[in-house]
Amino acid sequence: MASADSEKLRSIGISIIAVGVVIAGLVLGRSFLIPLAIAVLLWNLLEALIDGFRRVGIGRVRLPRSIAALLAIAAVSFFVYLIVNILLAQGGAVAEAWPHYGERLKSIAADLALWLGPDYSAKVREVIGRVDLTRHAAGLFVTAQSLLLNAILIVLYVGFLMGERRYVSQKIAALFPDAGQARDTDKMLSAISGGIRRYIWIKTLISLLTALLSYAVLRGLGVDFAETWALLIFFLNYIPNIGSVIGVIFPTVLALVQFDTLVPFFTIGIGLTAIQLIIGNVVDPMLTGRSLNMSSFAIVLLLAFWGTIWGVVGMFLCVPIMMLMMIVCANVPSWRWVAVLLSKDGRIDVQPPGPIPNSQR
Secondary structure, eight states, X not given: OHHHHHHHHHHHHHHHHHHHHHHHHHHHTHHHHHHHHHHHHHHHHHHHHHHHHHTOEETTEEOOHHHHHHHHHHHHHHHHHHHHHHHHHHHHHHHHHHHHHHHHHHHHHHHHHHHHOHHHHHHHHHHHHHOOGGGGHHHHHHHHHHHHHHHHHHHHHHHHHHHHGGGHHHHHHHHOOSHHHHHHHHHHHHHHHHHHXXXXXXXXXXXXXXXXXXXXXXXXXXXXXXXXXXHHHXXXXXXXXXXXXXXXXXHHHHHHHHSSSSHHHHHHHHHHHHHHHHIIIIIHHHHHTTTTOBOHHHHHXXXXXXXXXXXXXXXXXXXXXXXXXXXXXXXXXXXXXXXHHHBSSSOOOOOOSSOOOGGGO
């Protein structure tokens, strides 16, 4: 009995140490792991697009994978081109509009003085006086260099992943001589890949719809930099729960300093909030159904965890990583309880979304 208890305590101690080592590795190796994680996500996005293009055809005739891959790469490249164009085109406009925003902030501070008194007003003026975009120019330049280097690294990773994909089945067969074990491992990897692709596809469609509707509201009300805000809303929508809140706050606050009245401020806030609520509570559940059977509380916890160790990028990757954890834990009997806790209703479905032919692996 004592021996069994000692063995159990030893097992728990080893598990705690292993978890600590993994967390330390995630923190210390973030500069290497983050580009790799983004590359895997983009690779799955390309594979989802390739699968989508391959389904397009006449009768039983389907596009060859090579042509579908070229179309997917062209679509992603065009989207990146649009993003860069929007950011470069509106970068100068921000500098030109900043003096007007500064004057408007001073006017708001003066109005607050009537409500808060001179002491609080002086503090508000001091805070506003510290807001200066030019002081952060050097830091932004260094950040841009780092982003460029990481972008090149990510592109290389994606290229090699696409080149290696055809050998996955052969490697699994070599790693696991037992045919049943190799089949189970291949099935688990297919479920992980299929789940991530499905999530990316659905989330991209929802984010695009949210961004387009938000752009229509912002453009219709004459908000400055509507394209940039729509782009920001598109990306923030990938962050569960808090992304939509931030996407509403930023353009609403801009309306406060851009316009001389509070009507646009309230109109934009109500309009963007309505879009987020309708899409989040009606459209999103209709598209996802039970395909993303995840606990909302677990998502919030993991969002805080990955945001702490990997920053904003960790928040973007939170759901795909959680999906990977659920599928892996569901296939390991001793860790199945983790998958149950991460799920929404306790039901675990580890089946892949559909058969993936060997030629597509």
